[in-house]
Amino acid sequence: MSNANKAKGTRYEGEIRDYLNDLGFTVRRVVQMGNKDQGDLHGYPLHIIEAKNEKSIRLPEYVRQAEREAVNAGEPFGVAFVKRPRASTGDGYAVRSIATDARLVARLRDAEALAEKYAPAEVWKAHYEKHGAGQ
Incomplete structure (x- = not known):
């Protein structure tokens, strides 16, 4: 090079x-x-x-x-x-790769479900708004 x-x-x-x-x-x-x-x-x-x-x-x-x-x-x-x-x-x-992307998205999906379940409602709402569509 x-x-x-x-x-x-x-x-x-x-x-x-x-x-x-x-x-x-x-x-x-x-x-x-x-x-x-x-x-x-x-x-x-x-x-x-x-x-x-x-x-x-x-x-x-x-x-x-x-x-x-x-x-x-x-x-x-x-x-x-x-x-x-x-x-x-x-x-x-x-x-x-699609395989890597699918592993990443599965991890995000699982983390989002945990956050929604265990985070206080106002924390979850603020997180969702900060990282929502179009951000």
Whole structure:
């Protein structure tokens, strides 16, 4: 990989980190670890993020890499954040396999049911409104 491509990738990792941190997360870039690589960004709850800013988009490769690196990092979910050409960071793509997405949605469903059952009504209502449709 040329230094220009590496710099482009590093810059995109920083853009993702800053974007997510502006939303209240505490995301950080991590050092690459060869065949035990643990993804590009940590601190996105339950995930590792594999950041991709390449001219040719290769989704199957990105998803395999993100899922492998999530296992290496001990996180349940891997996601590839793929740069959308000529678009803002937030308009990029978050890519995962359907199997991974189904596991994530099942976990969210179960957590929502527990919160609805055990949280005080006003806490549940505030949570639902904060994270409702269109947010």
